[in-house]
Amino acid sequence: MTPLRILETALYATDLRAAREFYETVLGLPVYSAVEGRHVFFKLGNGMLLIFNPRETQQAGSGQVPPHGAEGPGHVAFAVPQEELEMWRERLQQHHVPIEKEVQWPGGGYSLYFRDPAGNSVEITTPIIWRYAERDFWDTGS
Amino acid sequence: MTPLRILETALYATDLRAAREFYETVLGLPVYSAVEGRHVFFKLGNGMLLIFNPRETQQAGSGQVPPHGAEGPGHVAFAVPQEELEMWRERLQQHHVPIEKEVQWPGGGYSLYFRDPAGNSVEITTPIIWRYAERDFWDTGS
Secondary structure (H helix, E strand, O other): OOOOEEEEEEEEOOOHHHHHHHHHHHOOOOEEEEEOOOEEEEEEOOEEEEEEOHHHHOOOOOOOOOOOOOEOOOEEEEEOOHHHHHHHHHHHHHOOOOOOEEEEOOOOOEEEEEEOOOOOEEEEEOHHHHOOOHHHHOOOOO | OOOOEEEEEEEEOOOHHHHHHHHHHHOOOOEEEEEOOOEEEEEEOOEEEEEEOHHHHOOOOOOOOOOOOOEOOOEEEEEOOHHHHHHHHHHHHHOOOOOOEEEEOOOOOEEEEEEOOOOOEEEEEOHHHHOOOHHHHOOOOO
């Protein structure tokens, strides 16, 4: 018995407005819900990206759930089709988001790394870097 | 243009051996790769759970990728079929992992919360909490 998949991925940002604007405009993610000062949640590809203000969620009683909240740069990677990589590079440029690093992986696949406003390391990459077939990523039903 | 989905979810643990044992035995996740003292990676459901030792990955040059590494409790949620929830509760009990909290969500769905050895808040839940249909989670091709 193993879980079906990861349903929620969490990042932390004390400036939630800046985070929201970044993930909405640069990444193009739809906001699913938000609570001013506490969190902003995005929905994509059968999963959720949850961005929390750790100063709020570290407190017991800030919600129905147990306290959590990390400090310092986290990491998330988003899968995109190989053929869109160049358009992502252009979009980052349009939004004046510097690309910190690019990696051509020896086993195939490519990654663009940049930072969100909170300093989290964000990666745009292709499913093949983990030996996933791109076609399996299209039918997400979200 | 939006990303297809989240491909990598990161957590941090300074004791990687304890983390590896926990996610292998309690969560039943297959280890995909590991570098002693730096990271252990798990593959599931068209995604990757990456657990890093932040003391290593905060250093520039600890790998090919930009530095990152958070401190303090992060969060991850795993999707399971509704009908397996009771078996997960039993498995946690078998491994002497205390359930910190249970939530019956008003809109439907149920969550079990517990801690990994590093203190990260881990959740076992049902896709319906985010209005995902369970059937969409089966065909992951992983």
